[in-house]
Amino acid sequence: MLRSARGLVMMLLTCGWLAPGCGPHYEHLVERSLPASVELACPGYVVWNQEPVRDVFVVMNGSGTLSNAFVHPTFERVLETRPIAYLTYDKPGIRAPFGDPGAVQRDPALFQQYTLGHGVECATHALRWAREQFGDAVRLHLRGHSEGTLVALYTYDALLERDPATGARIASLVLSGLALEPFADILEHQLATMPDGDRLREALASCDARVLAANLGVSCAYVDDATRRPSGRAMFERLAARTPAAQFHVFHGIQDWNTPVQPVRDLEAWNAAEGHLDMTFHYYAGGHAGSPAVRAELARLLSAITSN
Secondary structure, rough: OOOOHHHHHHHHHHOOHHHHOOOOOOOEEEEEEEEEOOEEEEEEEEEEEOOOEEEEEEOOOOOOOOOOOOOOOOHHHHHHHOEEEEEEEOOOOOOOOOOOOHEEEEEEHHHHHOOOOHHHHHHHHHHHHHHHOOOOOOOOEEEOOOOHHHHHHHHHHHHHHOOOOOOOOOEEEEEEEEOOHHHHHHHHHHHHHHOHHHHHHHHHHHHHHHHHHOOOOOHHHHHHHHOOOOOOOHHHHHHHHHHHHHHHHEEOOOOOOOOOOHHHHHHHHHHHHOOOOOEEEEEEEOOOOOOOOHHHHHHHHHHOOOOE
8 A cells, every 4th residue: 555655645645535625614623632542642623514413424544644634625515514524633743733734744753653553543532532522323434545444444343342332323434445455465566566666675674764754654663563454355354244234335446556446346246245234336437546526426425325
């Protein structure tokens, strides 16, 4: 799931799917620190316009060092027309004024400690914060892109096992750029296609924090943690065994080389034959970053799943 700094931004962060613009005004904005560990925390942000809030989307974006302190354009219309809240967070060591992600401030020493495990902790605390802020009856949704799809799957699985009251409130997972292969395989595939792949392998081997942050937007701790975790496909199989109630909506580009489409098609075939998860698949002509047409389709889906 890695590439050069420029490619990583294209793959996992703000290009296309997550590009911030000049955001509108929101009636309510609340910020809170979300514990990631004893020493680390994620800056959390939640905005909403209408009350009482009925649905909360916890939005988990990709890897890298940019800020998530903005509302993605696909949510702007539904925030105007539905009683929903948009909740997101930045990684430890990253912070920006909400609505101005370009004013990001970074603490490299904190960011270098961040792993997917910390992302799961922050997402879990974000969901519990949503119930505290808006009441136990609120419906919860996980919106993940690329790295965020893995955080969403790990978080949902852990909640079903350890916090079923919160897990039962999750109504849907909306996932794009779905990462299904083992992390080590994705990493090696991408390094093999990069002109400076050998140099980055050396940086990984020597844990050169400066080179990794500048070119991959992750740390050695992140890579070590990610390679030990179950693949995205394995997580779907684990979730199917739990017979979860949530709906899964997958958006994937047929030209996505970062997270290839064939494993997604294989997942669809497996689920139709034996997975029995409530899943829809939305394929589009394009890559990892999406397109205006698919963003419009996603906005329609968000409106539909919050209409009841």
